Amino acid sequence: MAIHIKNNVNWVGQRDWEIRDFHGTEYKTDKGTSYNSYLIQEEKTVLIDTVDSKFSLEFVQNLEQMIDLNDIDYIVVNHAEEDHSGAMTALMAKIPNTPIYCTKNAIDSIVGHHHHPEWNFHTIKTGDSLDIGNGKQLIFIEAPMLHWPDSMMTYLTGDAILFSNDAFGQHYCDERLFNDEVDQTELMEQCLRYYSNILTPFSSLVTAKINEVLSFNVPVDMIATSHGIVWRDNPIQIIEKYLEWANDYQEDRITLFYDSMSNNTRMMADAIAQGIHEVDSQVAVKVFNVSRHDKNEILANVFRSKAIMVGSSTMNNVMMPKIAGMLEEMTGLRFKNKSASAFGSFGWNGGAVDRIHSRMVDAGFQMTEGLKAKWKPDGDAIAKCRAHGRMVARQWALRDLSEDVVRPVIEKKPSVIQAVPVAKNSDDKPVDTGSCQICTVCQWVYDPAVGEINQGVEPGTPWEEVPDYFLCPDCGLGKDVFAVVQKDAAA
Numbered sequence: 001m002a003i004h005i006k007n008n009v010n011w012v013g014q015r016d017w018e019i020r021d022f023h024g025t026e027y028k029t030d031k032g033t034s035y036n037s038y039l040i041q042e043e044k045t046v047l048i049d050t051v052d053s054k055f056s057l058e059f060v061q062n063l064e065q066m067i068d069l070n071d072i073d074y075i076v077v078n079h080a081e082e083d084h085s086g087a088m089t090a091l092m093a094k095i096p097n098t099p100i101y102c103t104k105n106a107i108d109s110i111v112g113h114h115h116h117p118e119w120n121f122h123t124i125k126t127g128d129s130l131d132i133g134n135g136k137q138l139i140f141i142e143a144p145m146l147h148w149p150d151s152m153m154t155y156l157t158g159d160a161i162l163f164s165n166d167a168f169g170q171h172y173c174d175e176r177l178f179n180d181e182v183d184q185t186e187l188m189e190q191c192l193r194y195y196s197n198i199l200t201p202f203s204s205l206v207t208a209k210i211n212e213v214l215s216f217n218v219p220v221d222m223i224a225t226s227h228g229i230v231w232r233d234n235p236i237q238i239i240e241k242y243l244e245w246a247n248d249y250q251e252d253r254i255t256l257f258y259d260s261m262s263n264n265t266r267m268m269a270d271a272i273a274q275g276i277h278e279v280d281s282q283v284a285v286k287v288f289n290v291s292r293h294d295k296n297e298i299l300a301n302v303f304r305s306k307a308i309m310v311g312s313s314t315m316n317n318v319m320m321p322k323i324a325g326m327l328e329e330m331t332g333l334r335f336k337n338k339s340a341s342a343f344g345s346f347g348w349n350g351g352a353v354d355r356i357h358s359r360m361v362d363a364g365f366q367m368t369e370g371l372k373a374k375w376k377p378d379g380d381a382i383a384k385c386r387a388h389g390r391m392v393a394r395q396w397a398l399r400d401l402s403e404d405v406v407r408p409v410i411e412k413k414p415s416v417i418q419a420v421p422v423a424k425n426s427d428d429k430p431v432d433t434g435s436c437q438i439c440t441v442c443q444w445v446y447d448p449a450v451g452e453i454n455q456g457v458e459p460g461t462p463w464e465e466v467p468d469y470f471l472c473p474d475c476g477l478g479k480d481v482f483a484v485v486q487k488d489a490a491a
């Protein structure tokens, strides 16, 4: 199958709807991907990149349906990673002497993967060109470490197409090939996910390379990436996005992620998030449990955030392993211009928070003091978590918060449940405040006539008016695990 791109250029790649893991299992491709290969048929016939090795057979068969493979004059390998050069062994078995144009580093990688040092390699450098007839040329641009040492881009004069390989691409699969045809929200989400999880460490190189390409002052009508869509509608938009993302990007957003052995650190995270929102109603606050959420989505949120908070229970006096893995990955991604703070619950030793703090200093975050809670947070501890949230919200604010309408803060309540009055009518009969609610996890019962004074819920408060941040006093879970129960059954 081929898709016409422009004039004598066709897409001859492969879609991969079912792939869910990339780079081992480190990148979740929840929208699939594509491996974009391009065939240029001017006086000379040129193939730009191939596809992943698992599609070698289909790729070569497809090409043979279109052309005699012996008509291919040149193969350009923009990047040697297996998702783009994987089909080279199958292809070169058919046309073994075809010239291959690539960087010096790519020869090392291609030979390392395919074990054919005898292939007809031609080394290129930035500015080298290849005449392909009909007045058109290919001009090569090395792009080392974007994102491998061998990476390069190829520019087709006349048609003004930049074959950018991984850069400006995204793991996204759609039968529609062009950027103006697909869902724009999905597309930009996948672009940001790709940049934040793969290209962040190389942001300074991204800026320098884009400025170098722009300095050539050549038109760019299309950017033909090697994953996902082809940018034909305003292709400059993705270049502008890359420049923005590469410039220590941040939004007014705070991301919390944690792992929690017994829900105690989770309770802290919820309360801190509530505290942040109490003083800053506009900042986006996102909370993730690393055991339950997609790691790449969490990292994309870290990328978008001005600050993050990392929580862990203390286990064997260290942090939980999934948190340690996240810190290692964030160290490698080399985020810049972000604040951070650690938190977590502990029993007899509280080593996790201190270790998170020092690891995040090493990873380049500007640290704010952390917060520890011993055992399961009681009402006082939850109030302290909220206060901590309010403190960091003020410290990290990007705007003047004095104009904000501050949400009412529930002040300190007794930490031991007191005998509480039941709401009554003037005739001294209990008010009918609706059904009781039972926690389906631990069976604790909320009686509207009694309320839950430790969380500021007054007697007589119907369930519908209990705040969303309410937590079961016994197991610490939220309102969503409660179900209606008859008062008689609850008694």
Ligand code: FEO
Binding pocket: 079, 081, 083, 084, 147, 148, 166, 226, 227
């Ligand atoms: Fe899409 Fe770096 O390979």
